[in-house]
Amino acid sequence: MKIAVIAGTRFDTALGCSLLERSGILCHPIPMARTPEEQNLLQYTNTNGLQQTMEEAVNRLEHRGFQGVMVFCNSLASSINMDQLRQQTSLPIITPLDVYQNMPDQWQRILLMTANAHTLGTIEALLLARNAHMEITGFSSLDLIKRIEHQEARQVMADYPLNHLLALTRQQNLEAIVLGCTHLTKIFDHIRAITPLPVMDTGTIMAEMVKASLT
Template sequence: MEPIAVLAGTPVDTRMGVDVLSAAGLSGASFPISPDPREQTAFQISSPAEKRRTALDILDRAQAQGCRKAFVYCNSLSASVDFDALARETGMQIVTPLHVYRDLAPRYRSLAFIAANAQGLAGIERVLLDANPALDTLSAGALPVVLAIEAGLPPDELVERHHLAELCDWFADCGMEALVLGCTHFPYFKEALARRTSLPLIDPAAEMLELLRTP
């Protein structure tokens, strides 16, 4: 089976991406960008030239290992690197969460979204509003939640400690129709949070897989 390159911010979310592919019967090869979330945030605010060089080097290594497709399992990384341009340059099919959000936005009048950092929030907002300029949005950055996931804090304890149910209550009270889990770490606590909120939770992974299966 031809491997699919999995690019993500850290080894943890890269492994999560490989697991998503494996559960769908696909083979993934890991290519983390940074060793931890703080260094990944630093990478995302580095110069466009540096980010392009780093991503292109990884994609070149992936192609050398037989990968013709890439699965970018990181929202904030997707927002900070022009993967559409890199797809044209390398000839690879590169799927990111932002491709899903373009299709998602016209289905709603209002959406909340959370991400690892402001880089992710800005990228998601840009894509959503480009696809649906009339969309109302609310958002929050939550790097401490990512750090807690990387540290292995149990999902139920994480939801309680970081007041995620209360955050969902606020989003719902403000009229948001659903919450986008705008960081690929966040499905880690999706079930625990779903038990504590009636707000629909949106994970882009399933639709990303459908895009990968499209020639």
């Protein structure tokens, strides 16, 4: 089994591959940018170029024996036309946006954490289309994402004031936390350790979806 993992930078591409390789799935990493800043800029200033690059990458994969594609990046999936991409290939493509289609219906008040505001708005629109009564408290921080790339998970938790953010969940009586950036998968267990709320990590859920599709 061989899956292509397309993501924003080498970091999240490697993180996505590691989740699949634990189950014996061969992975081919394809990062779209060198840094989070570059990826962020592409999503705001060159979506047409990003779309073309993605389409060319997926078309090449189809002729190289791959069985599927995992787009392991919320902001990347939010910036391109996934319907158009899927129409140009027979390969199954799984993205974080697919995860939100199956989010638990019982949650009405959530904290949504993303890398940038564009992604936050895209995911919010998807969730509200499913549940117009959902109340979403949004938080986006490219700075946090950069720290995750360059620091150990424990150091990120020590340096970044996530405890203050999570205190907000208690003040607002929120019911769950949704990690809308795959970089956050690195600190998923650490976040779960300091909150009583359920934490939904799109990265690990996506990896499970890929594994299920191959069995």
